[in-house]
Amino acid sequence: MTTAPTALGPTPRTPRLVDLFEHGLDAPICLTWELTYACNLACAHCLSSSGRRDPRELSTAEAKAVIDELEAMQVFYVNIGGGEPTVRPDFWELLDYATAHHVGVKFSTNGVRITPEAAGRLARNDYVDVQVSLDGATADVNDAVRGPGSYATALRALEHLASAGMRNFKISVVCTRHNIPQLDDFKALADRFGAQLRLTRLRPSGRGADVWDDLHPTASQQRELYDWLLAHGDNVLTGDSFFHLSAYGQALPGLNLCGAGRVVCLIDPVGDVYACPFAIHEEFLAGNVRETGGFAAVWRDSELFRRLRAPQHGGACASCAFYDTCKGGCMAAKFFTGLPLDGPDPECVQGYGEQRLAEGRGGRPRPSADHSRRPRPVDLVLTRREDPARPPVSDCAQDPLAGLRLT
Amino acid sequence: MTRLDLDRAWDLHPQVSVRPEPFGALFYHFGTRRLTFLKDRRLLAVVQHLAHARTARTACLAAGVDEGELARYGRALAALADASMLVGRIT
Numbered sequence: 150m151t152t153a154p155t156a157l158g159p160t161p162r163t164p165r166l167v168d169l170f171e172h173g174l175d176a177p178i179c180l181t182w183e184l185t186y187a188c189n190l191a192c193a194h195c196l197s198s199s200g201r202r203d204p205r206e207l208s209t210a211e212a213k214a215v216i217d218e219l220e221a222m223q224v225f226y227v228n229i230g231g232g233e234p235t236v237r238p239d240f241w242e243l244l245d246y247a248t249a250h251h252v253g254v255k256f257s258t259n260g261v262r263i264t265p266e267a268a269g270r271l272a273r274n275d276y277v278d279v280q281v282s283l284d285g286a287t288a289d290v291n292d293a294v295r296g297p298g299s300y301a302t303a304l305r306a307l308e309h310l311a312s313a314g315m316r317n318f319k320i321s322v323v324c325t326r327h328n329i330p331q332l333d334d335f336k337a338l339a340d341r342f343g344a345q346l347r348l349t350r351l352r353p354s355g356r357g358a359d360v361w362d363d364l365h366p367t368a369s370q371q372r373e374l375y376d377w378l379l380a381h382g383d384n385v386l387t388g389d390s391f392f393h394l395s396a397y398g399q400a401l402p403g404l405n406l407c408g409a410g411r412v413v414c415l416i417d418p419v420g421d422v423y424a425c426p427f428a429i430h431e432e433f434l435a436g437n438v439r440e441t442g443g444f445a446a447v448w449r450d451s452e453l454f455r456r457l458r459a460p461q462h463g464g465a466c467a468s469c470a471f472y473d474t475c476k477g478g479c480m481a482a483k484f485f486t487g488l489p490l491d492g493p494d495p496e497c498v499q500g501y502g503e504q505r506l507a508e509g510r511g512g513r514p515r516p517s518a519d520h521s522r523r524p525r526p527v528d529l530v531l532t533r534r535e536d537p538a539r540p541p542v543s544d545c546a547q548d549p550l551a552g553l554r555l556t
Numbered sequence: 557m558t559r560l561d562l563d564r565a566w567d568l569h570p571q572v573s574v575r576p577e578p579f580g581a582l583f584y585h586f587g588t589r590r591l592t593f594l595k596d597r598r599l600l601a602v603v604q605h606l607a608h609a610r611t612a613r614t615a616c617l618a619a620g621v622d623e624g625e626l627a628r629y630g631r632a633l634a635a636l637a638d639a640s641m642l643v644g645r646i647t
Contacts, residue, residue: 169579176575178582178591223575225584225591251573253586275571276586317589 173411173458176222181426182416185232186520189261192295196427198355199232200522205419209239218444219252226253235262248276257282259299260306268313280319281306286334290327311342319347329370332377347386352427353485355516393478393494396471407480410457422447424457427481431517464491487513560634562613565645566606572641583641592639599632
């Protein structure tokens with residue numbers, strides 16, 4: 150989020166926002182809501198392991214009840230994702246319902262349903278923002294991660310949005326080892342469409358756990374990214390996801406704090422509430438919106454969220470001179486690489502994370518669920534019966550010809 | 557950025573949503589998509605008085621700001637106007 154504190158000049162009594170937020174808010178500022186696990190793509194790093202729809206998905210009526218709650222709690226906006234949210238048949242209905250109820254919508258899409266008509270509809274709604282996912286400034290780099298044809302699909306969506314007069318929609322990039330050299334190209338692409346560039350961090354969550362070792366930026370690329378982000382300031386959005394890089398020195402724009410369970414959270418397609426979108430694991434499951442008391446009760450009373458809002462101790466990081474700027478980094482990144490939650494981030498810019506990873510680690514936790522589409526049909530092996538002459542006799546052998554031997 | 561005409565009427569931008577918090581308030585602008593924090597409950601009270609005050613000065617005084625603090629609150633309001641959170645009103 151873009152943040153700008155308005156203070157009455159520096160006074161010694163004014164606490165820093167980061168310190169206020171550490172104790173959590175009565176309602177999230179924004180939250181992520183994965184509407185469906187169904188997806189037409191199968192990106193290698195999908196943080197929700199999406200592909201197949203979960204049959205227990207929230208119904209239209211249940212989703213509207215969640216929106217009513219968000220309105221009552223004055224949640225400014227929801228980040229809708231998936232899966233590919235636009236493949237839900239009621240996607241447009243829910244979008245209109247949310248914005249009519251003063252809950253702004255930002256949604257992430259791979260562009261598959263952004264037709265000229267859909268783009269026109271989006272451009273006319275002031276309370277909607279669109280993020281088109283693109284993980285390479287060129288088709289080869291993008292499609293290697295997101296699948297064949299996905300670059301063309303995204304570019305077509307960008308064309309449609311720009312032609313419809315939509316302004317400042319986002320091109321959302323997950324930074325990888327292969328696209329860090331393309332940062333300037335991404336910026337040029339965004340400028341070409343009148344869009345804004347948004348860069349986010351690759352997390353070892355969902356299927357991302359399987360590719361993180363190969364795809365996460367190298368140490369020198371992290372430095373390159375940090376310098377690039379500092380040079381571009383507020384013009385490039387980051388979802389505040391690179392606060393671990395602040396330990397290089399100057400803090401990056403935005404909220405340099407893990408907001409999990411304090412200012413943000415995730416609602417998944419079946420209504421499960423997790424501390425953050427990158428932590429879909431039972432360890433970070435706070436409750437379900439279908440329970441009595443709904444989402445508000447989960448947000449306010451869940452034991453997990455209370456724990457996350459209690460003062461955190463830096464553990465091994467407490468003695469580091471940079472702990473105050475990076476706060477130990479990303480909880481999900483630590484968890485899914487098998488590092489202790491009170492230890493360094495795996496991508497700690499001081500090198501402590503790498504050191505810990507090299508020392509060996511316990512098993513890496515697996516995501517609690519996998520919604521990936523099966524890559525191919527289940528294998529069947531056809532064999533002959535041992536005695537082909539013997540008739541197939543079973544409990545339902547009702548056929549009058551069963552047992553008949555023709556000699 | 558540091559000056560705002562205290563002797564004219566101001567309003568919240570129609571696309572701004574305000575959420576009071578124990579430490580002050582959160583302002584979210586749906587047009588610019590910027591989030592702003594107010595770390596002062598009295599400043600929130602000033603903003604809430606703007607809609608029915610003929611000038612920003614009277615809004616400040618109605619919220620309990622004394623003369624000596626007017627300049628400081630004027631600067632805070634100017635910062636909000638700069639972020640398009642406040643707009644001038646024709647009375």
